[in-house]
Amino acid sequence: MYKKINIKDIARIAQVSHTTVSRALNDKSRIRQETKEKILSIAKELGYRPNFIARSLVLKRTRTLGLVITNIANPFYTELAQGIEKTATKLGYSIILCSTQSDISTEKQYIEMLRSKGVDGIVFSSAHMEDPNIVALAEEEFPITLVNRRTYHPVVKEKVNYVGVDNILGGFLAVEHLIRLGHERIGVIGGSAESSVGLERLEGGKKALSTYGLEQRNDYFLEGNFLKKSGYERGKQFLKMAELPTAIFAASDYMALGVCQAILEEGLRIPEDVALIGFNDIEFSSMQGIELTTIGQKKFEMGAIAVEMLVEKIEKGEERTSAKEVLLMPELIIRKTCGFHLKGYQIESTNPSPPTLSPEGRG
Amino acid sequence: MYKKINIKDIARIAQVSHTTVSRALNDKSRIRQETKEKILSIAKELGYRPNFIARSLVLKRTRTLGLVITNIANPFYTELAQGIEKTATKLGYSIILCSTQSDISTEKQYIEMLRSKGVDGIVFSSAHMEDPNIVALAEEEFPITLVNRRTYHPVVKEKVNYVGVDNILGGFLAVEHLIRLGHERIGVIGGSAESSVGLERLEGGKKALSTYGLEQRNDYFLEGNFLKKSGYERGKQFLKMAELPTAIFAASDYMALGVCQAILEEGLRIPEDVALIGFNDIEFSSMQGIELTTIGQKKFEMGAIAVEMLVEKIEKGEERTSAKEVLLMPELIIRKTCGFHLKGYQIESTNPSPPTLSPEGRG
């Protein structure tokens, strides 16, 4: 049986007090180089492993972060989670994974647990619009950051950092692309009403419609929940309409894949019968046989920035008070589900400049 | 500023000792019902939140598990991770996520960290064949379980629990399916040599070949690493051969998707020119436009069983000494990449019985 050895064991062998051992181990001053080396070598020899929980108890720091996410199965979140986990370990933190299935009360329990376990901060990747848990944390000034989804609550806006894409621009780009390809009846499948990103993408889409002078038909806006199944169902709904849209913008690739399934099942072709554009650019969107045109966003980088901001907040403490907001630029990724390639256009630069192209490509 | 309140604060207000408060909070005996209720109500009113790290210090239990995984981005692992996370929380544990990118020394650092943080156990989803870190843990009898990949090291086999699929059977099923459809030149893309599952699947494939009296050609066995890119590259390699295989079995769907890309790029059709079968049945394999025939395994359940076994080991302690090994049954899932549907067979039951079907379907 391996007995765990602690700072006192080392002290006894090195013939010093455990205080001195602590100083040696933590590379503190007020210790002679010689004694430090001796202690270090003994520690190494004994295979000493520091007990972080004892340390945490006195330091009130665990170097552990919570990650609350709806569901890792969603490919968008797994890429995000990767960025988060990687940069957390780079910065010396580990992360506790919490998947809430979007349930506010599950989220609350997770938060309770995380705080009892003494995490130094939490990153939320899927905040609800009016998430009371997040508001409470913000009021208490507990270190958190929001990534991807945000909350419009004033105290959250004032106090907590946020990273995301410019979803309004993204939505605009998506619908604009459809419009430029000649579509006038454009169906939009939004995210759930609890998600800021869905709303913002929808808003961007509507903006494109009005910029190009197209009618906004209410029956062409359907609410989804970002999941494949919901894309499938909303897609079917569109396809049953008397005057069905000629193009569909789904607020996530995952949903777009569901729409794809629905369209194909009805015996329709993509993009000839109905064009399809998604959002996120998950890995599978680029697969042969799918080749979904979509709005790309830097998911890994988003996660990385989120934890960098959080760690800065934790370590810098109260120094910076105002909340930062960083918005990454979305990017139109043209593949084959909108028919761009069929019309023989050459791929142009897709940087997010204001709409200048004359609608010559219509019809 | 919210000051954290502790057991002593409650004691002061309730006019009892903190010992008594502890008893009330933990629902222990040796306390009068009346005092207990009083204490509980005070605790609630003050918003008391137990400090798990102090508790952990004395109890030597953290109710936290480590999950070491190569990479959450691989869809197979995300489904597995879901099963793990969900049942961990169900059993009152939280999990710290560690993605090693298959690097042994990164893994070692993660293990050090996890142990310093006092996790009660670790689940390894991607053990290397001769992983020294795992051997060391096993020798020390630190609670771990292996899921998916295993190690053939004798002390690990003797001491640590394992859950996985019957990969040999799975490989057999895959290649058998190809053989029954008339293929005689079957290329296999294995996993990396460090992975037990790749080896076992290959072994199963070879077994099918010999069972049906087919030649085993060494140039038809290529080593991959389970990732899409490696499937693409190995696929290309096969397609450049003078006598290219008429069917390919890839040891993971993720690789099969890469192979798919390679085949399509070469202007060949699936399954008419070359048939393709994968392993894992990840969610995207069932997508329209892909419809990959594959070997299914219960990933979520596998994860669930892994943590159940681990928790049992942790909580039961030394009571059960011999290591359990649970092997789930793989299942042939026939979709469209092997051409089964083209031949007008009706879908038969695919339970893993010994090969009885006469090879009437050949040619």
Place this chain on the structure above:
DNA sequence: TAGTTGTTTGAAAAAACTTTCAAAATCCCT
């Protein structure tokens, strides 16, 4: 009433570490 039993409570120790403060040791200068 004394003695026994059983229940309820609290003091103190323990877990493994960091930090503060004071004491001891060393060094330098006159």
Place this chain on the structure above:
DNA sequence: AGGGATTTTGAAAGTTTTTTCAAACAACTA
């Protein structure tokens, strides 16, 4: 050699909780 300054070390307290042991208290029996 003596005194001040500086460096090195250790004792003790603190972090929050659980647990052991003993004390106090109530109730019951003889």
